Amino acid sequence: MKKKLVTVTASVLVLSSVLSACGGGNKENNASPSASPAASPSTSASPSEAASPAPVERFDVSLRHIQIGELQKFRKAILDEVVQKAEAEVPGANFEMDAVEDSFNRWTKLPAEMAAGNPPKIFDLFGGPGDGQKFARANKLLDLTPILDELGIKEQFTDYSTFVVDGKVYGLPIGAGSEGWFYNKEILDANGIAIPKTLDELEAAFETLKGKGITPIAMGSQAAWVPFMLLNTLIPRYAGEDIQAGVANGSRKMTEPEVVAALAKYKEWVDKGYFTKGELGIDYTGQTNEFVAGKAGFLFDGTWRVSTFNADGVGGALNGKVGYIAMPAVPGGKGDQSAVNYNQNNGYGFSADVNDNEKAAIKAFIKHLYTEEYQVRGFQEDGVLPSMKVDASKLTSDNPIMQQVLATNAAAGKVFPHFDSLVPGTVNGEFEKQIQNLIAGKATPEKAAEEIQKAMDAELAALK
Amino acid sequence: MNKTLRNPYVYLLFVLPTLGLYGLFFVYPVLQSVFYGLTNWDGLTPAKYTGLDNFVKAFNDEDFWISVKNNMYFILFSLFVQVPLIILFSLLISGVKRLQGFYKTTVFLPSILSTSIIGILWGFMYHPSIGLFNNFLGWFGLEPIYWLSDTKWAMLSILVTNAWQWMGFYIVLVLAAILAIPKEINEAAEIDGATGFQRAYRITTPLIMPVISVVVMLSIAGAMRVVDIVLVMTNGGPAGATEVMASYMVNKALRYGQYGYGTALSIMIFVIALLLTAIYQIVFARRQERIEY
Numbered sequence: 001m002k003k004k005l006v007t008v009t010a011s012v013l014v015l016s017s018v019l020s021a022c023g024g025g026n027k028e029n030n031a032s033p034s035a036s037p038a039a040s041p042s043t044s045a046s047p048s049e050a051a052s053p054a055p056v057e058r059f060d061v062s063l064r065h066i067q068i069g070e071l072q073k074f075r076k077a078i079l080d081e082v083v084q085k086a087e088a089e090v091p092g093a094n095f096e097m098d099a100v101e102d103s104f105n106r107w108t109k110l111p112a113e114m115a116a117g118n119p120p121k122i123f124d125l126f127g128g129p130g131d132g133q134k135f136a137r138a139n140k141l142l143d144l145t146p147i148l149d150e151l152g153i154k155e156q157f158t159d160y161s162t163f164v165v166d167g168k169v170y171g172l173p174i175g176a177g178s179e180g181w182f183y184n185k186e187i188l189d190a191n192g193i194a195i196p197k198t199l200d201e202l203e204a205a206f207e208t209l210k211g212k213g214i215t216p217i218a219m220g221s222q223a224a225w226v227p228f229m230l231l232n233t234l235i236p237r238y239a240g241e242d243i244q245a246g247v248a249n250g251s252r253k254m255t256e257p258e259v260v261a262a263l264a265k266y267k268e269w270v271d272k273g274y275f276t277k278g279e280l281g282i283d284y285t286g287q288t289n290e291f292v293a294g295k296a297g298f299l300f301d302g303t304w305r306v307s308t309f310n311a312d313g314v315g316g317a318l319n320g321k322v323g324y325i326a327m328p329a330v331p332g333g334k335g336d337q338s339a340v341n342y343n344q345n346n347g348y349g350f351s352a353d354v355n356d357n358e359k360a361a362i363k364a365f366i367k368h369l370y371t372e373e374y375q376v377r378g379f380q381e382d383g384v385l386p387s388m389k390v391d392a393s394k395l396t397s398d399n400p401i402m403q404q405v406l407a408t409n410a411a412a413g414k415v416f417p418h419f420d421s422l423v424p425g426t427v428n429g430e431f432e433k434q435i436q437n438l439i440a441g442k443a444t445p446e447k448a449a450e451e452i453q454k455a456m457d458a459e460l461a462a463l464k
Numbered sequence: 465m466n467k468t469l470r471n472p473y474v475y476l477l478f479v480l481p482t483l484g485l486y487g488l489f490f491v492y493p494v495l496q497s498v499f500y501g502l503t504n505w506d507g508l509t510p511a512k513y514t515g516l517d518n519f520v521k522a523f524n525d526e527d528f529w530i531s532v533k534n535n536m537y538f539i540l541f542s543l544f545v546q547v548p549l550i551i552l553f554s555l556l557i558s559g560v561k562r563l564q565g566f567y568k569t570t571v572f573l574p575s576i577l578s579t580s581i582i583g584i585l586w587g588f589m590y591h592p593s594i595g596l597f598n599n600f601l602g603w604f605g606l607e608p609i610y611w612l613s614d615t616k617w618a619m620l621s622i623l624v625t626n627a628w629q630w631m632g633f634y635i636v637l638v639l640a641a642i643l644a645i646p647k648e649i650n651e652a653a654e655i656d657g658a659t660g661f662q663r664a665y666r667i668t669t670p671l672i673m674p675v676i677s678v679v680v681m682l683s684i685a686g687a688m689r690v691v692d693i694v695l696v697m698t699n700g701g702p703a704g705a706t707e708v709m710a711s712y713m714v715n716k717a718l719r720y721g722q723y724g725y726g727t728a729l730s731i732m733i734f735v736i737a738l739l740l741t742a743i744y745q746i747v748f749a750r751r752q753e754r755i756e757y
Contacts, residue, residue: 107719115507115723134721138508222701278592280702281613426720433704440615440703 056091061361062120063095064110066102070314071288074307074382078374086364093361095122103223106131114140121358122365125171125349127162129248130425132349136163136170142350144169147363153370156388162345162421172370173344175384177302178409179229180326180340182309182401184318187214187297199328206274209297218296219275220287221439224432225420227279230300231266231435232418233327233341238262240335241416248422250460254453255446258334263438263445265330270439280439292318302343306383306401324404326412340408342415344387385409423456430455501731505724507717518728527704528729531712532736534619538687538708539740541623547680550631551672554638555664568636575633583696586625587612612698615705622706626693630686634679641675642668677748684744688737709733 063083067076083095098120100109105124113119114135125132125141135141145168148154154169163171181202188195188205191212196202206216221227236243239258246252253259269275276282276290288308291299292315299305308315309322329337348369350362368374376394378384383402386395397403420428430452437443443451468474501518505511522528557567574582589596590611598608611621645668653663669676691710694700700707700715707715713733717726 108714111507111718111721115718115721134506134508138506140508222699278610278613280615281592281610281618281698426722429720436701436703440705442615442703 058092059357060094060096064098064120064123066124068099082369085368089364090361119351121351127345128421130428132163132171133165136165141170142352171349173347173387175378176344176387177304178340179302182299183323186321199330215276215296216274218287218291218299219279220282220284221279222283224435226284227435235262236416237330237333241339241414244417244419244422254449260445260449267438267445303383303405324401326408336413338412339414340412343418345421424459427455497727501728503724506721507723518725522732531707531709534708538690542683542687546627550634553635558642571632571635574629579692580696582629613702615702618706641672645671
């Protein structure tokens with residue numbers, strides 16, 4: 001009896017150790033070269049092989065980007081070129097491109113990877129306390145300060161403050177963008193509407209278009225960051241260009257009457273039916289498509305959308321028929337009424353968990369991507385405003401929309417950022433929730449402002 | 465060998481690997497969840513013990529209870545719309561003499577499609593301007609409905625799509641049970657003068673009650689863990705109108721980095737599931753009688 005029991009136990013042990021040995025061997029075989037860059041010398045290597053130069057060990061560098069689809073094709077082309085150059089410079093480097101949709105990467109995939117400790121080596125990253133700064137504080141991001149010093153490009157950036165924690169740089173903005181009104185000249189002309197210069201004229205244009213059965217403003221609010229762009233400009237028009245920074249540091253409140261007035265104006269436009277019908281079920285692409293199809297008179301979007309209306313862009317049908325204006329001044333609005341939104345909060349971040357090979361590849365990637373050449377190309381091909389100091393004489397454009405963008409920005413006395421680059425993620429989330437509630441009629445402007453302030457107060461209290 | 469099998473330790477030895485796996489993949493994560501549910505943890509920095517704060521917050525979290533209510537809609541829709549329709553379609557298909565295989569395959573087809581495909585397919589049907597439903601309404605001069613954008617209609621739209629996806633699977637289950645009933649019983653009833661309806665209501669349905677009970681249980685379980693169809697069709701929108709417990713929990717944990725709170729929510733969901741299982745046991749399972757033909 002005992003003997004049999006011992007036999008059975010021994011068999012189980014032998015079997016399990018054999019199986020685990022198989023598993024271990026397999027794991028070793030699958031280990032990426034990047035994890036073990038040192039090649040083990042083969043004992044059977046012939047003398048001639050030993051004499052030849054050491055073969056370069058290939059290693060993978062994962063690169064997460066958000067340049068998906070036709071709308072992003074110009075930016076993807078630049079990225080591909082940069083990757084090629086970096087691969088040529090660093091022997092053995094193989095960049096593994098991983099394309100993920102912007103919102104999904106920002107809100108779901110990257111945070112989950114950060115928590116699990118396995119983010120890609122290079123990834124699209126937003127700055128601010130809800131994104132880059134949070135990850136940097138948790139030691140998940142590579143400190144880029146030494147690399148920037150070595151490459152001598154630290155002073156070339158106009159502003160990377162949303163990626164800085166304790167004086168160290170953890171991310172680099174790839175470009176900048178302003179947000180304003182795109183309009184369809186053809187629709188405006190056909191309906192006898194002059195390009196609006198005041199808020200009254202803008203609202204009169206909305207009313208005329210609505211009366212003619214044309215959607216005044218193309219809007220896709222399924223993801224709340226889309227309508228947030230318009231509110232992010234409307235709020236500083238009423239409450240002053242320092243409102244974002246003020247709310248973030250606690251010196252200003254969302255419940256101030258001017259902020260509530262901005263929310264009320266937005267709600268008024270919703271109630272008057274100026275936005276796309278059923279906007280809460282339409283996504284960002286749907287919004288662009290509606291404007292491109294010539295079904296809406298206005299579109300509030302970022303300057304990165306300019307290239308869409310190039311002859312070879314997705315909205316080529318509207319080539320030469322689109323114009324751009326800043327948000328007009330609002331009567332009784334606080335602060336500089338010519339101020340424009342200017343964001344440089346999106347770019348690339350890098351994992352802190354890298355070996356020497358990967359670090360070299362990252363350095364080459366930064367060296368080739370953050371150059372005047374690509375900053376200018378991004379501007380000319382794609383309407384991405386530069387995030388680096390670029391020779392102003394090179395920032396000229398034949399694109400009439402881009403010329404309007406430049407003129408608008410040049411006329412602006414001041415700039416203001418986006419709330420999401422300054423407030424914590426939970427406050428940004430509450431903001432987005434309340435915007436959708438406002439659109440759905442589930443919240444009044446006062447209630448929405450109160451709820452956002454409550455979330456901000458909780459964050460400020462937690463900091464103390 | 466017989467002697468060996470009489471030794472209780474041998475059985476323990478055989479059970480050990482399973483117990484080990486069960487402990488590793490079920491008991492340990494559950495205990496860990498309970499621990500993290502009692503902390504303020506952002507997934508990045510060390511967790512801070514906060515006692516029952518997360519649970520107190522969850523009880524006062526209006527949005528969470530809206531998501532719970534939405535899961536309840538799924539359960540109620542399953543029980544009072546889906547299950548009766550499943551029985552009806554099963555009875556109809558079982559009575560079909562020709563092309564029964566074709567009908568079986570047709571109704572089963574949606575359940576082998578991926579949820580993403582179903583979401584896109586139905587997204588087109590619900591489309592405000594080119595969608596099938598609004599075209600249909602247009603024939604009668606009715607205004608288009610914004611099925612997935614209107615807070616009043618979005619939940620119903622998803623419930624219908626979800627029902628379409630899963631009904632076929634359950635119909636095949638119930639159909640198998642109906643076809644397993646000996647023909648003599650129905651023939652005897654027919655000879656005694658029972659009508660088709662009487663046979664379906666008085667004979668077939670009671671005889672397939674064990675399977676219906678399973679269908680009810682699976683429907684409740686499915687409704688509790690529903691999330692994919694919501695993410696594909698509305699992503700919890702419009703304005704949180706279709707948010708379900710699972711999507712709300714994932715959102716809180718990943719999007720806002722509130723892993724501690726998210727874990728507390730997962731424990732609450734677990735408790736709600738336990739309560740519903742208890743109710744199911746009392747209402748359905750205990751009343752089951754063993755049916756012998």
